[in-house]
Structure formats: C-alpha cells, structure tokens
Amino acid sequence: MGFIAEIHLAHDELPLASTIERQSSVTLRHEYETTTDDRRIQFVSAFDDEYGAIEETLAADPTVSDLDRVATFENRAIYRVVVDTDLQIVPDRCAEYGLFVFTVTSADGGWVVRAHLPDRDALTAFREWCRDRNVSFRVNQLYDSSVSDDRTYFLTERQHEILTIAYYAGYFEVPRGVTQDTLADRLDISDSAVSQRLRRAISELITATLENKCTPAEFG
The missing domain is CATH 1.10.10 (Arc Repressor Mutant, subunit A)
Known part of the structure; x- marks a missing residue:
C-alpha cells in the first residue's frame, strides 16, 4: 500500500540551486549523499553533451565549496560535490517515516523528488519540514503505489x-x-x-x- 509522490522543491539555499537556475537546459540528478570529516558530499549526475559551462557554474555556485568530475560517459558526467548549505533536499528525518526516494532530478527551477511514502503522515512530515524552512513544496503527482512502477527511463x-x-x-x-x-x-x-x-x-x-x-x- 502507500503512495508514490512527485514533489517539487525550491529554495535559493537548496544544494545546487544557483546551478539549476543558470543551467536550466542541463538536467541534474542527485545520486546520493554522505558525510565525512564534517563535510557533506553529494554525487550528482549531469546529463548533457558538453560540460564546460556546467562546471563553471558549479564552481561559482554558493552552495558548493568543492567539486570533482569522477566519471564521464556518452551523455552523462558524475560529479563529487562538497555542499556548503544547511538545507537538505530530502531531510534525514523523513527516513523515520519510511519515505523511500526513487529519484531526485532538477526541473522547473528546483528539485523534483519522486518517492514512495507509506502513508499521509510521511507526506505531512516532509511538507512541514519544508514549510518551517521556507522551502517551496508542491506536489505534482500523488497516486496509489499499487499502480505499476514501470517509469524508470530517464530522458535529458x-x-x-x-x-x-x-x-x-x-x-x-x-x-x-x-x-x-x-x-x-x-x-x-x-x-x-x-x-x-x-x-x-x-x-x-x-x-x-x-x-x-x-x-x-x-x-x-
């Protein structure tokens, strides 16, 4: 049971917010985050044909203190980004409510989180966390998780x-x-x-x- 939700988040201090705004034609996908030596490190994929402009923008992004391209594929590059902001795209506390994230991608000037939620309480907790921090929270889609989850393709x-x-x-x-x-x-x-x-x-x-x-x- 439960729900699958697509949620749009926007705030100037969310990770890579400036990059998303300035490089709207490039799709970013948040892969995962870890913490080491008191630093928040995110791995992010950029889907594009050329990477010079996106790397310049990332380097100038106020939420980024360091970055390194760790892998390059045909139309995708993966970056290790040291994040310098207090805001999280998906707060850690959401795990306590059983929220499971499928994908986090950039779109419409912010991040779109596609996730499974076991009940409405999990969605409410996520929304309240965002509201307390003035993060724009908009549910684009919400449907029963019994619907087949075949939409796993990704287009730039x-x-x-x-x-x-x-x-x-x-x-x-x-x-x-x-x-x-x-x-x-x-x-x-x-x-x-x-x-x-x-x-x-x-x-x-x-x-x-x-x-x-x-x-x-x-x-x-």
Missing part, C-alpha cells in the same frame, strides 16, 4: 525536446513528414547531433519498455 531535457518536436513534425510517420536536416535547422544544431540525440533517446525508451527476459542472443 534535450532528448525530450527533440523527440517531441520530431513526433509532432511527422518524423516518425510513413512517409516522413520532416527530414533530419529540417529538424537540425529548427533546433540550430548539426544533422549529426540530431541523429545522435534521437538514437540515444529512443534507446533509453526501448531499454525501459522492452521485456527484460529477452536477451540479444535470442534475436541474433
């Missing part, structure tokens, strides 16, 4: 944008209503970038929606 903002534009422009129709060149002109990017973003986005959706019981060898 740019991937979501290009899929949406391509779909409504007729790119996936037969025959196609628009070419990659036209999409490239509309987005002011190269034809190669259009192809890469479409393939990555489609691959992410396929990974999340196809049956996991099937292995590539079965289709060889």
Whole structure:
C-alpha cells in the first residue's frame, strides 16, 4: 500500500540551486549523499553533451565549496560535490517515516523528488519540514503505489525536446513528414547531433519498455 509522490522543491539555499537556475537546459540528478570529516558530499549526475559551462557554474555556485568530475560517459558526467548549505533536499528525518526516494532530478527551477511514502503522515512530515524552512513544496503527482512502477527511463531535457518536436513534425510517420536536416535547422544544431540525440533517446525508451527476459542472443 502507500503512495508514490512527485514533489517539487525550491529554495535559493537548496544544494545546487544557483546551478539549476543558470543551467536550466542541463538536467541534474542527485545520486546520493554522505558525510565525512564534517563535510557533506553529494554525487550528482549531469546529463548533457558538453560540460564546460556546467562546471563553471558549479564552481561559482554558493552552495558548493568543492567539486570533482569522477566519471564521464556518452551523455552523462558524475560529479563529487562538497555542499556548503544547511538545507537538505530530502531531510534525514523523513527516513523515520519510511519515505523511500526513487529519484531526485532538477526541473522547473528546483528539485523534483519522486518517492514512495507509506502513508499521509510521511507526506505531512516532509511538507512541514519544508514549510518551517521556507522551502517551496508542491506536489505534482500523488497516486496509489499499487499502480505499476514501470517509469524508470530517464530522458535529458534535450532528448525530450527533440523527440517531441520530431513526433509532432511527422518524423516518425510513413512517409516522413520532416527530414533530419529540417529538424537540425529548427533546433540550430548539426544533422549529426540530431541523429545522435534521437538514437540515444529512443534507446533509453526501448531499454525501459522492452521485456527484460529477452536477451540479444535470442534475436541474433
């Protein structure tokens, strides 16, 4: 039983708040946090094609005292960030109420927490903690946890944008209503970038929606 909630949080002193505001086109995902030598260390993923701008912004963020890129993948970089703020995205006390966090991602100028809550008391405790600290607390969605939790895919903002534009422009129709060149002109990017973003986005959706019981060898 219980509920699954998507909650939007915003405050100038939440971790990486300034970075989220200044780099709104880059999606950040909070991975986990630990404390060592009285320092709060967070591991955060940044989903983008280039990382120079995001690293400059992170370095200038008043809630960040140190950062280091620890891993780089095709369209994702992982940073170890030393956080310099008293506010937490999800307070420790929420664990006492049984709140379990699925994901914490940046969106709409703040953080969006997707979590399972065993009852309304857990949601109330989270809201009151935020209210006492003037953290904006908005429930975007709230539904029964008996609903299947299959939404585990993750698209960057740019991937979501290009899929949406391509779909409504007729790119996936037969025959196609628009070419990659036209999409490239509309987005002011190269034809190669259009192809890469479409393939990555489609691959992410396929990974999340196809049956996991099937292995590539079965289709060889």
